Amino acid sequence: MIRTGVFYGTSSGNTLLVAQMVANEFSPHATLHNVEFAQSKDLEPYDLLVFGIPTWGFGNMQYDWEKFLDKIKQTDLSRKKIALFGLGDQVHYPETFLDGLGLLYSALKDKSIIVGFWPPEHYSFKNSRALVGGMLAGLAIDQDNEESLTKSRINSWCNQVKIEIQVNI
Numbered sequence: 001m002i003r004t005g006v007f008y009g010t011s012s013g014n015t016l017l018v019a020q021m022v023a024n025e026f027s028p029h030a031t032l033h034n035v036e037f038a039q040s041k042d043l044e045p046y047d048l049l050v051f052g053i054p055t056w057g058f059g060n061m062q063y064d065w066e067k068f069l070d071k072i073k074q075t076d077l078s079r080k081k082i083a084l085f086g087l088g089d090q091v092h093y094p095e096t097f098l099d100g101l102g103l104l105y106s107a108l109k110d111k112s113i114i115v116g117f118w119p120p121e122h123y124s125f126k127n128s129r130a131l132v133g134g135m136l137a138g139l140a141i142d143q144d145n146e147e148s149l150t151k152s153r154i155n156s157w158c159n160q161v162k163i164e165i166q167v168n169i
């Protein structure tokens with residue numbers, strides 16, 4: 001059994017919805033946390049941490065994530081596996097698509113093991129800070145323009161993460 005904590009920040013509800021769907025894929029041992037109310041100690045019980053973040057304000061992290069990252073900057077994450085997913089809008093923000101995901105990745109990459117990189121080929125954008133060596137730093141969800149693809153993207157990505165962390169849930 002692997003214990004999974006799904007931590008999300010949201011300003012208009014989309015990332016909550018996706019976080020719920022991700023938690024369902026890892027059920028029954030997955031718990032949801034809104035980072036607006038979470039504390040560093042909330043990370044402790046989990047083997048796998050799944051972090052979900054939308055991009056706001058032309059390339060910024062969602063506000064609650066900025067505050068939560070500050071809270072956890074002294075937390076030892078070296079034995080955790082972390083998988084990231086990001087929400088963005090590739091049509092209206094093609095120059096800063098998923099930048100929040102990229103900023104979150106940059107803050108975590110030297111502190112923990114990141115899994116769940118995702119190919120960028122099926123999205124259309126000009127620039128993204130989430131691009132790392134030709135891959136996106138996590139699952140990309142665009143609820144504004146491609147909602148119909150969300151369920152299958154989540155299912156594929158969660159299966160990929162399960163294989164990467166080599167567990168059967």
Ligand SMILES: Cc1cc2nc3c(=O)[nH]c(=O)nc-3n(C[C@H](O)[C@H](O)[C@H](O)COP(=O)(O)O)c2cc1C
Pocket residue numbers: 009010011012013014015016054055056057058059060062087088089090093096097098099143144
């Ligand atoms: C004012 C505003 C700024 C945004 N800026 C970006 C952006 O820079 N990059 C991007 O990919 N998406 C951007 N978005 C799209 C949001 O990330 C997207 O709607 C997301 O699903 C919101 O998630 P939430 O409902 O969980 O807050 C922006 C949306 C708004 C309304």
